[in-house]
Amino acid sequence: AAPGKMSPLILPAWKHVDVKEWFETTFDMPVFVDNDANLGALSECFWGAGSGGEDLTYIKLATGIGAGHIIHGDVYRGAGGMAGEIGHIPVDSNGPLCVCGLRGCLVTLIGSTALTERARELMGTRGRKGPTVRDLVEGARTGDAAAKQIIDGMGAYLGIAVGGLLNLLNPAIVVLGGEISSVGEMLLDPLRASVRQRALSVSMAETRIVTSVLGERAIAVGAATLVLQAALRDRSLFPTQNVGRSA
Numbered sequence: 001a002a003p004g005k006m007s008p009l010i011l012p013a014w015k016h017v018d019v020k021e022w023f024e025t026t027f028d029m030p031v032f033v034d035n036d037a038n039l040g041a042l043s044e045c046f047w048g049a050g051s052g053g054e055d056l057t058y059i060k061l062a063t064g065i066g067a068g069h070i071i072h073g074d075v076y077r078g079a080g081g082m083a084g085e086i087g088h089i090p091v092d093s094n095g096p097l098c099v100c101g102l103r104g105c106l107v108t109l110i111g112s113t114a115l116t117e118r119a120r121e122l123m124g125t126r127g128r129k130g131p132t133v134r135d136l137v138e139g140a141r142t143g144d145a146a147a148k149q150i151i152d153g154m155g156a157y158l159g160i161a162v163g164g165l166l167n168l169l170n171p172a173i174v175v176l177g178g179e180i181s182s183v184g185e186m187l188l189d190p191l192r193a194s195v196r197q198r199a200l201s202v203s204m205a206e207t208r209i210v211t212s213v214l215g216e217r218a219i220a221v222g223a224a225t226l227v228l229q230a231a232l233r234d235r236s237l238f239p240t241q242n243v244g245r246s247a
């Protein structure tokens with residue numbers, strides 16, 4: 001959503017609240033608000049998998065699936081702040097109904113809920129809560145065939161969206177974040193195979209597809225980077241008149 005506004009889809013009760021304005025009024029200082037995927041993109045571009053690069057897409061794989069695009073060193077938000085809603089790209093016209101009202105969105109097939117439901121079917125319940133994403137990661141690492149099958153399927157579906165992304169934006173790097181991405185090559189292999197079937201070979205050849213370097217710190221580091229970037233661009237945001245005056 002636009003900076004300061006919450007997604008009406010994810011947080012309908014907050015749709016009229018401008019969080020940025022509320023915090024700025026309350027604390028009387030500049031406040032920056034952004035979504036997790038955009039912040040992950042910013043931090044991986046500055047300090048992680050794409051450091052030094054200018055064109056990168058970060059994909060946060062969690063309950064929701066969102067992408068943040070860095071184009072020419074800046075977060076690209078789109079006209080209404082909705083750029084990067086990769087989770088709602090339809091990948092199966094006969095797929096499950098999505099919260100957004102469409103059918104077969106990527107998130108309905110490989111979001112955390114879909115993954116853990118599939119894990120329950122194939123791996124059985126683990127205690128009362130059933131398999132979690134962490135159980136899936138551990139299963140994959142220890143060679144559980146069902147866990148591997150689920151992650152293979154995930155890579156194949158994700159590749160449909162990432163293939164389109166490569167043809168559309170041709171980013172230098174695609175970074176996968178979120179807990180499930182910690183399985184590394186086990187997800188990257190089927191993903192790359194799926195992308196290879198869909199993206200132009202030239203754009204595929206120019207794009208590296210990797211997992212996050214910053215891991216679970218990516219979003220917080222991105223939030224700090226957002227402030228740093230703004231402060232360096234506009235020195236009037238944080239006046240320095242008090243610096244060096246302390247006793």
Ligand SMILES: [Zn+2]
Pocket residue numbers: 087088098099100101102105107
């Ligand atoms: Zn949807």
